[in-house]
Amino acid sequence: MVDKSEQLRIGEVARRTGLTVRTLRYLEEIGLLPPSERLAGGHRVYGDDDVRRLHRVNLLRHVGIPLAQIPEALEGSPDQLADAVERHLAVLDERLSAMGRLRERIRAVGECLREQPEGPTSVSWSRSWKGWVRWTPTSRSD
Helix, strand or coil: CCCHHHCEEHHHHHHHHCCCHHHHHHHHHCCCCCCCEECCCCCEEECHHHHHHHHHHHHHHHCCCCHHHHHHHHHCCHHHHHHHHHHHHHHHHHHHHHHHHHHHHHHHHHHHHHHCCCHHHCHHHHHHCCCCCCCCCCCCCC
């Protein structure tokens, strides 16, 4: 049971956190933020621990951790929470690296098109792209 001094209804939690009541209800529905208790009329009541949990959920959402992975991160120790964030950071680093490679390819294509506007029909252009552009036929012809 939540101590009377720390009882917060859903609207007050929404005001304190900047989230909408609808978001809080959704987080309850998916099991991320169950209220500490419900009053006789069915009103949700949250305590300080619930608000702290909500801040952790919000932090994980803002760093891009998928909702499906948040329960596992919350149930573990602080080290496990940090590990989850670091794993997500590694995924982001790989995506950024891939985007950097793609950016470089697109920049180089633009540069080649400015130098040789006739594009891929040019033998020299095609040779310069060997290894950069990979084309895989969708069907084989004999």
